[in-house]
Amino acid sequence: MEHTQTLQLYGTAGVRYNVGAMTRSDVQLMLDVKAGDEASFNLLLQKYRTPLVNFLYRMVRNTGTAEDLAQEVFLRVYRARKQYSPSAKFTTWLFRIATNLALNSLRDNRYRQMDVSIDAPVEEDAAPLQLPARELRIDEKMIERDRSEFIRRAIAALPEKQRVAVLLHKYEEMDYGEIAKILECSESALKSLLFRAYETLRVQLAPLVSQSVANRAREGRPS
Amino acid sequence: MKKCEDVSKQLIAYLDRRANSAERHEVEEHLAACSACHQRAEDFRKLWGVLDEVPLVEPSLGFDARIRARIAEEPRRGWLGWLVPQPRLAFAMALLLALSVWMAKLPREGNVAGTEQQDFEAIKDLGVLENYDVLSKFDALSEVPVEAAPADQQAQPVNPANDQQPATEE
């Protein structure tokens, strides 16, 4: 089968991956699943487990919960196979299920543990949550893991809708139309949402942003 | 020249190269004249580089096995299941088949009165299964017309907004 070639896109160790480039034959794969071909389901699983787990991890900030939710997404895709019709991109459908599950999980969690933490999502349009001052004191010796954790926390502190928008735009590299469908908003509203989100991150991650030029020069990366 | 606020909406599309040429021109014109927005644009570019630093987490080794096990627990569809779209319809057809087999095995000789009685019972039951009105009202078949409906009637197969996949009741 031709679409087995796309499988190779999964599993590269790099930081970035491009869902947009992987969508070519997803609709066909899903139609094959609908027709009873479970091998095609396994291909979709292999292709999207890492993007989905990462998206969900960045949403819920807990690897165990992220995996549980990713399992649930795949199970729902499987259960809905007979009703599948290729009216929208497969990734739109997939990430819409994932987004709704993540938001529900966050809300359930919020009611369960009412303590306010950095991980707790803040209401849309609320003032951006300020990171504690000590978090902003970053010296050059900060190890890579702390940098990543600092970035993850800043993303996690975004209001839910802004967070979804950034994750889909920055990490899944989806186009505006697709993200707008997932978030059920207009493209114009999405652009405002993205602007506000990146503006907040620019402030929260200012120490890293101002460092980035020096880092790139030191590591010999093109800027 | 556009105001900062107006440009802000176009800035992301400009930076990720999805703006059209007219939008590009407007943004470039503004950036050339407004140092605050120019700085913001620079920072956004750097910010995206910073966001790329976050490494991917890999799903645990048991991830695939776990999902396959869960799918294996889902109601299975045998060869009959692939011929008909609904498991319950497959079940109804299997019942019909079993009934036919049972009828075929009925003694044709011997106790004539008993055989006639059994045949009558069997045919009586078969009549129900062959009766179109009964079949069409049979719950298991209620989803079949949906399968055959024109594509536009099922344009949105799933409404994840309420988080439930439709019509999957097994």
Ligand SMILES: [Zn+2]
């Ligand atoms: Zn300006």
